[in-house]
Amino acid sequence: MYKSLTKTLSFLLTWFGAGWLALPFIAESMLRYVPEEGSVNFAASFALAGVSFLLSLLCFIHSVTAKPVKIQYKHVYRCPKCDNEIFPGTEYCPYCGSFIK
Numbered sequence: 001m002y003k004s005l006t007k008t009l010s011f012l013l014t015w016f017g018a019g020w021l022a023l024p025f026i027a028e029s030m031l032r033y034v035p036e037e038g039s040v041n042f043a044a045s046f047a048l049a050g051v052s053f054l055l056s057l058l059c060f061i062h063s064v065t066a067k068p069v070k071i072q073y074k075h076v077y078r079c080p081k082c083d084n085e086i087f088p089g090t091e092y093c094p095y096c097g098s099f100i101k
């Protein structure tokens with residue numbers, strides 16, 4: 001995974017976790033205005049918040065410890081005469097048939 005992506009994801013999941021954590025309190029305050037007795041599932045909300053925080057923590061650790069991704073470019077051999085891509089070690093160009101040193 002890319003470093004910048006996990007950093008963004010870490011913040012996003014923290015926000016997500018905070019949202020789940022705040023949800024039962026918002027729901028409860030809303031249910032006060034409802035005459036009927038309503039129950040708020042605190043456990044599920046806290047579990048989701050916990051999972052979100054755990055994931056954000058893992059992403060944050062990864063973003064801190066992960067080394068920047070190095071893109072290694074393949075060395076491409078080209079025919080000096082026709083400039084076509086050839087395999088390294090090829091003596092004769094398969095495209096134009098010229099001899100390669």
Ligand SMILES: [Zn+2]
Binds near residue numbers: 079082097
């Ligand atoms: Zn060639």
